[in-house]
Amino acid sequence: MSKNILTFVASTGIQKTKLSRECPFCSIDHLSDVIDIHGEMILLKNKYPTLEKASQLVLIESKKHDGDISNYEINEWEHILKYAICSWEGLLNSGEFKSVLLYKNFGPESGGSQTHPHMQIIGLKNTNGYKNIRGDDFGGSILYQEAGVIANISTYPIMGFFETNIIWNTQQAMPVAARIIQETVKFVLNKYYKGLCNSYNLFFYKIDNQYICKVVPRFVASPYFVGYRIGQKFDDDYVRHIKNEFLKFISNLQEA
Missing domain, CATH: 3.30.428.10 (HIT-like)
Structure with missing residues (x-):
């Protein structure tokens, strides 16, 4: 049985570690490859895609650098969740990907590299992200x-x-x-x-x-x-x- 393995682009990953400590998501005017803006939310292509045969999108949730689900007003979080799921389903229904993943990292043990509140939507062209899910x-x-x-x-x-x-x-x-x-x-x-x-x-x-x-x-x-x-x-x-x-x-x- 074949394993689910994603290929990590090491050169891009190493490049990310050398970035300035200034938060890239706070500098809205310098963002590139923006797909959509909805209120404070911004959907854009990941500037440093680290996966082969994948489309990696970032959803910036808020202008608040220290924002999080735990401190959002409930109406704000509802809008973020609704928009995230709508954007995710857009890729799911596009027919371009074998699977599309939506997830969020928060905190130093979560596997994330940016503290500014965001989610990630990953379209996998040849990999079934649900293969090992039961x-x-x-x-x-x-x-x-x-x-x-x-x-x-x-x-x-x-x-x-x-x-x-x-x-x-x-x-x-x-x-x-x-x-x-x-x-x-x-x-x-x-x-x-x-x-x-x-x-x-x-x-x-x-x-x-x-x-x-x-x-x-x-x-x-x-x-x-x-x-x-x-x-x-x-x-x-x-x-x-x-x-x-x-x-x-x-x-x-x-x-x-």
Whole structure:
């Protein structure tokens, strides 16, 4: 069975490490290859594409250098999420790519190179990004549900330990999904693991007409996963503890 391998363009990657520390996304007048501007959001081609046979786009979310899902007003985050998914689906429906990925890095352990808030949309011409994804990657203990949106904790996480899946089916459910994603991110950065987590990823999937956002707190990757592709999960007692903490946390947020 062939492996899913992306070819990294090392010369471009090395070039990125030599860039000025000045934030390129704050200098809007110097941006190039802009595809679309929607309010404060800017969709553009990645100036330093590091993958062969791929189209790499960057979605700058906001003018705020220190902006993040955790500190956006909810209406602002709803607009960003809606625009990101619309842009992603545009590439999905173009027929140009075998698969299209949408994800977000935040924090020093997330794998990102820029701190300014942004997402990435990657069109892969010859690679199926979902090849190693299975249905049970998104199943698990129900954490919260409201108005057609379900949040659960993965029973079989891709990497581990605490992977939250927010699942919805319709555009009408997106405002609720956006709020639950925001509440989950706030929980990850403020309460999860005694507040010691400062990084996360969001990964988006569209499977059988369902939208899925997987929220993954990030730490240094486990050697079990790096060396053997073995994910880990918490024991059932700790999962119940997290669920109780989460429900108490979002209840306090909603009452504030």
